[in-house]
């Protein structure tokens with residue numbers, strides 16, 4: 001895993017945006033895995049700026065999002081469909097038919113999960129997966145204990161995840177209890193992974209990721225150690241007290 005340290009969140013976002021936009025320039029029909037949450041917000045903002053100022057085109061790009069809450073309508077302000085439209089898709093020239101986000105309202109969830117995996121495979125796999133990390137080490141919504149061999153599935157959210165994400169909702173009672181998420185095996189099948197880590201809240205998780213030895217299902221992000229092409233961009237606060245080789 002290659003670690004790039006930045007001074008703060010702004011610089012982290014700028015590097016991440018440059019990284020992604022360079023990939024698209026090199027491969028205009030890139031298949032991009034996307035993440036939600038607070039961390040990548042600024043990256044999306046800068047990618048939009050880059051699209052407007054430099055003409056980076058998403059016309060041939062295909063995207064797959066990591067996850068979605070179960071039971072939230074795409075119009076719901078807290079759904080990841082809504083987040084992605086508002087934060088990114090509405091502002092770039094992506095072809096709507098090339099956008100894939102798990103359907104949290106599917107009547108047959110098992111079928112939805114299976115078909116999501118098939119769509120990724122049909123597309124030839126994900127070239128670059130953008131990732132964040134939960135304070136408990138979750139990636140996507142794969143909570144501690146999720147099997148490394150998991151593919152897209154429905155998961156019960158950990159109480160700490162619901163608490164952390166309650167900041168986006170009116171009350172913690174409104175945070176869905178379940179989500180549909182790409183599995184750990186689906187994430188790790190991506191050809192390349194870009195993990196963004198910002199702020200002191202993530203310091204302990206990042207420390208565990210960078211220092212502990214063997215991957216363990218108790219700490220989902222630890223699987224990244226087994227992936228041959230992972231780049232971590234982290235700011236000083238996230239890296240506080242962690243010795244990183246430069």
Ligand SMILES: N[C@@H]1[C@@H](O)[C@H](O)[C@@H](COP(=O)(O)O)O[C@@H]1O
Nearest residue numbers: 036037038039132133134140141
């Ligand atoms: N499901 C998302 C993850 O995809 C995200 O990476 C993580 C961190 O979120 P944040 O960037 O807001 O800290 O938790 C959320 O629950």
